[in-house]
Amino acid sequence: MAEPVILDGKKLAGEIREDLKQRVAKLSRKPVLATILVGADPASATYVKMKGKACESIGMASRKIELPATTQTDALLRIIDELNQDPDVHGILLQHPVPENVDERAAFDRIAAEKDVDGVTTLGFGKISFGQDAYPSCTPAGMIRLMDEYEIPIEGKHAVVVGRSPILGKPMALLLLERNATVTVCHSRTKNLEGHLATADIVVAAVGKPNFIQGASLKEGVVVMDAGYNEGNVGDADYDSCFKKASHITPVPGGVGPMTIAMLLAHTVQAAEKAAS
Numbered sequence: 001m002a003e004p005v006i007l008d009g010k011k012l013a014g015e016i017r018e019d020l021k022q023r024v025a026k027l028s029r030k031p032v033l034a035t036i037l038v039g040a041d042p043a044s045a046t047y048v049k050m051k052g053k054a055c056e057s058i059g060m061a062s063r064k065i066e067l068p069a070t071t072q073t074d075a076l077l078r079i080i081d082e083l084n085q086d087p088d089v090h091g092i093l094l095q096h097p098v099p100e101n102v103d104e105r106a107a108f109d110r111i112a113a114e115k116d117v118d119g120v121t122t123l124g125f126g127k128i129s130f131g132q133d134a135y136p137s138c139t140p141a142g143m144i145r146l147m148d149e150y151e152i153p154i155e156g157k158h159a160v161v162v163g164r165s166p167i168l169g170k171p172m173a174l175l176l177l178e179r180n181a182t183v184t185v186c187h188s189r190t191k192n193l194e195g196h197l198a199t200a201d202i203v204v205a206a207v208g209k210p211n212f213i214q215g216a217s218l219k220e221g222v223v224v225m226d227a228g229y230n231e232g233n234v235g236d237a238d239y240d241s242c243f244k245k246a247s248h249i250t251p252v253p254g255g256v257g258p259m260t261i262a263m264l265l266a267h268t269v270q271a272a273e274k275a276a277s
């Protein structure tokens with residue numbers, strides 16, 4: 001079989017950022033993304049920093065709000081309310097996960113729909129599931145954008161999404177369904193995962209376990225979208241064995257990861273454009 005096409009998320013994300021830079025330059029007010037970090041989890045702190053830098057790289061601004069791990073839900077909700085009302089803020093990102101003392105769902109749902117650029121609210125999720133206008137969760141949105149760039153057909157295909165988290169597996173399943181795929185969602189209680197994988201035209205790996213999806217489980221010509229990111233730059237799909245079976249495959253790093261940030265920026269620029277119109 002011919003070698004698969006490697007889906008270059010890094011390159012596409014770069015092109016998207018270039019386009020966004022030009023759109024930002026046309027706005028009279030800089031788009032602003034407010035990021036909220038509760039506690040001092042080092043990985044979360046790194047992600048927030050990366051997102052702030054990405055904003056600056058396209059001429060946007062970010063406003064960092066850092067709160068102690070002891071922050072209570074009420075206090076966080078008040079801060080979100082202030083950001084909702086602040087006309088200078090166009091997008092709000094609450095970094096997941098928050099410490100246990102905070103009700104994360106309540107905090108996510110407090111974010112105003114027009115500023116929910118990370119696609120975390122129940123309302124946004126509901127709208128997406130009905131095909132209505134809302135910002136979808138960034139990682140799934142990035143995967144669909146990447147598939148479109150490479151003109152990978154989705155309609156009528158059997159897509160198997162492994163993982164059902166609210167930020168990744170579930171919204172990805174919805175977006176694929178919107179595009180007329182036949183979708184199977186697998187999770188930790190799924191029986192016969194191998195049987196589902198064997199019939200997949202598209203596999204989305206969103207498990208959080210390094211090298212979990214093995215090429216031996218897949219059919220020839222499958223499209224492998226690996227959202228996983230584990231220590232040591234390892235995805236949730238075993239790249240080498242999946243490479244042998246795939247028609248298209250995302251590398252880790254340089255596949256889905258850069259697309260996530262590009263989508264966050266794109267949604268925030270869109271929110272700023274809407275606010276300006």
Ligand code: NAP
Pocket residue numbers: 139162163164165166167168169186187188189190193205206207208209227228229230236256257260261
């Ligand atoms: P998560 O919340 O831990 O969810 C993992 C999902 O995998 C759950 O739905 C779980 O099922 C399922 N699962 C666990 N073991 C399984 C098994 N043996 N068989 C089938 N399903 C199983 O993880 P997440 O936040 O969605 O993240 C998933 C991966 O994506 C991670 O590697 C993460 O680092 C990566 N990620 C990347 C980006 C990016 O920007 N590229 C963004 C977010 C996440 P249950 O629901 O039954 O527990």
